Amino acid sequence: MSNFDAEELDEAVTLAGPGRIACNQVCYHLGQRNIEHEVIPRCEAQSVAVVAYSPFGSGQFPSPRSRGGKVLSEIANARGATARQIALSFLTRRESVFAIPKASRPEHVDDNAGGALRLNDDEIARIDRAFPLGPSAELPIV
């Protein structure tokens, strides 16, 4: 299923029965972290995986010259990774979350498949400050 908010998720699980819903596909990227407020915790409580679509912001990935982009580049350089690998690692830092980046160029596929790193608390805090969660709002639908 896709774009279910927390209440809709509860309703769907009630209708379908426990263990019948595999995942909830929702918009999630560094500039749009709204699902962290309610959707991710509810999915975890209902044992439903979270599938993050548009994890690079649909072409709006932070430029290396931006404040946030610099933070990603610094962490990437220190870890021998790319900025996008760091972004994917941040987004999938909880076991319940998967990401489905879209890539049509083979080198982009290789980059994205390069492996999610386990970020440490300091790295997570730096990314969190550079791309703040923001207040809870209605679920964005792209």
Ligand SMILES: NC(=O)c1ccc[n+]([C@@H]2O[C@H](COP(=O)([O-])OP(=O)(O)OC[C@H]3O[C@@H](n4cnc5c(N)ncnc54)[C@H](OP(=O)(O)O)[C@@H]3O)[C@@H](O)[C@H]2O)c1
């Ligand atoms: N369930 C839903 O309601 C819903 C809604 C929207 C999207 N989706 C799904 O979510 C997935 C991703 O969506 P999206 O297209 O919005 O955006 P996205 O994954 O955030 O970004 C895709 C863009 O990033 C580029 N890119 C990917 N990897 C890169 C890399 N390593 N280096 C540089 N550029 C890179 C791609 O370029 P290239 O293509 O040139 O490689 C493409 O321009 C798709 O599978 C889509 O079907 C689902």
